[in-house]
Amino acid sequence: MTNTTVDATISRQAWLGLLTVLGPVLLVSMDGSVLYLAMPRISSAITPSADQALWILDIYGFVVGSLLITFGNIGDRFGRLRLIIAGAILFGIGSTGAAFATDPESLIAFRALMGLGGATLLPSGLAIVAALFPDPRERAQAIGIFAATFATGFAIGPMVGGFLLRSFQWWGVVFLINVPVVIAFIIAAPITLKEVRSSRYGRIDILSLFLSFAGILLFTYSVKRAAAYGVSSDQVLAGLAGVLALGWFIRRQGILQYPLMDLTLFRDRVFTVAISAGLLSLVVWSAAGYMTGLYLQLVLRYDVLTTALLTLPGAAVLTATCIFTPRIVERIGRRAGLIATYLLISVGVALLLFATAEQGVAVFIASTIIAGLGYGISFSLVAEVAVSAVPAERAGAASAIAETSNELGNALGISLLGSVAALVFRLLGPGVAGTLNETLDHPGISSQAIVQANEAFVTAMHAAMGIAAGVMLLVGVLAILWLPRKLPE
Missing domain, CATH: 1.20.1250.20 (MFS general substrate transporter like domains)
Structure with missing residues (x-):
């Protein structure tokens, strides 16, 4: 042979x-x-x-x-x-x-x-x-x-x-x-x-595993509890415990011979910007997907199949962008690609501020298409940039951190921005229940309460998406100022 x-x-x-x-x-x-x-x-x-x-x-x-x-x-x-x-x-x-x-x-x-x-x-x-x-x-x-x-x-x-x-x-x-x-x-x-x-x-540090897992869960529980039921002593203590656990985790990684997360990688600003892009893009993507899904079904009253079909244009753009991002980056460079990730997502998500309780399909489709360009660049580019920004012998650690930032971003988006929306709905809604779905399913609810609930949900979505758009724009501007003019290709 x-x-x-x-x-x-x-x-x-x-x-x-x-x-x-x-x-x-x-x-x-x-x-x-x-x-x-x-x-x-x-x-x-x-x-x-x-x-x-x-x-x-x-x-x-x-x-x-x-x-x-x-x-x-x-x-x-x-x-x-x-x-x-x-x-x-x-x-x-x-x-x-x-x-x-x-x-x-x-x-x-x-x-x-x-x-x-x-x-x-x-x-x-x-x-x-x-x-x-x-x-x-x-x-x-x-x-x-x-x-x-x-x-x-x-x-x-x-x-x-x-x-x-x-x-x-x-x-x-x-x-x-x-x-x-x-x-x-x-x-x-x-x-x-x-x-x-x-x-x-090296030896797996069990304490680091416990601290990272417990810290994330306790902090998130505190945020969600405050949004759903208001501030309480138990909720505040859980949040403080989560912050302390995460602080201990970070400190411990600096003294371990074989840390679970090699924090020295973040000394490279290109690596830091790339990981931030991966984290924040998933924060926004997951929160926007969750809230617009509820908006289309519960506020605009589309059935589940129609709602699924309305997501197709954005999904197609996102997937195509993932495939063609290497060619795009060859033309515009990695620096411009990272910056474009932030700015495109910011503009796309900001369009949701024009959605109302009566209409918003066109706004939704335009939002998913524009933001989809940013998400596609992020998904395809972040891991590659993160790995190439560090020496070859540290590529495995960089890859693991990139994957972790994606998964945590997906969860944090629903948790943090979803909690903001839940808080606004609780404050502005008719007071029948804590969520729009529970409110609409409540027996004997009046038409006036339904209108108020829909308006409260749209306002809550605007609040969460406004914060998301603002954060992405701010970090995009910081990336422009912080990234070197020429990144290694």
Whole structure:
């Protein structure tokens, strides 16, 4: 057999392995957004409170984001393939349990289990993909496809959820659809993938794991509790405990030989701006997707299928931008690409300020198209810039931080900006219930209260999106001032 034939066989096996990994990658990213259109039906079926509804949405992202770096270290020690198969099994069990959950508490618990499984899939999947392709050019293409698939999952999540809900008339189907993909992956992975371990790894610091996870959850709980029920002593104490835990975590990383998160990477301003872009773009994207999904269904009264179709233009632009971003960046440069991420998202989200309780479809579509350009550039460019901004031997740590910023941004957007909207609705709404869905489902509600509730929700959405647009614009301006005029290509 000639060398050319051997190389062709290896290449074919590598691309087949990539295809195997892309299934769970798509599920992990899609499950961060698939509930946006399903939440009205879930709320009607199991009646979660205002803060429980937010936990249902974002506990998944918090568990994934909090554990990405930890599971990256575990995979280095015990093997990526073994870990990713175990994670897929947990993800499948969590998806099945979530589909048949009968109360908010069990749904939150199963979503957390899905997050535990999902946290193993991203870092292990990327490491396996990189190892499958020894040729640098093919490896770059494969990682680009990996990133585009991850971004596409975020984009099509609401649309897939809408079509499933319309076809099956049961909200559990948005979880149960994961199970066949998981089974197929578990069967194919041992055949098409190979084990990957790092020759250098350190001891996993359990205290750091606990501090990061507890700090994020306590801080978020405090913010959500204040928005849903007002300020209380328990809520303030939880917030302070979360801040102290995160402060301790950051301090501890500086003294560990093998930190969970290498904070010295943030001394590079290019790396810092890139990670900030990844975090903030997902903060805005997730919050906007959640609130506009409710707006279209509950305020403008579109059915779930029509709402899903209305997301198509923005999803198409986002996906196409992910694919063509390398060519775009070749023309405008990385610096302009990063800055454009902030400014395009800011303009796109600001358009939602023109939506009203009577009409807003055109505004919504225009918003998703313009912001979709920014999201697409961010999803495709951030990881590549972050990794290239550091020495090759630190690329793994940089990649893990980039993935963590994406997942945390997805959860923080719903938590923080969603909590702002919940607070405004609680202050301006008719006082019937803490959320728009609960208010509209309340028996005997008057037409006047419905009008007031719709107006309050639109105002709440304006407040959250106004903050999002302002923050993106501010950070975009700071990036212009802070980034070097010429970035290495």
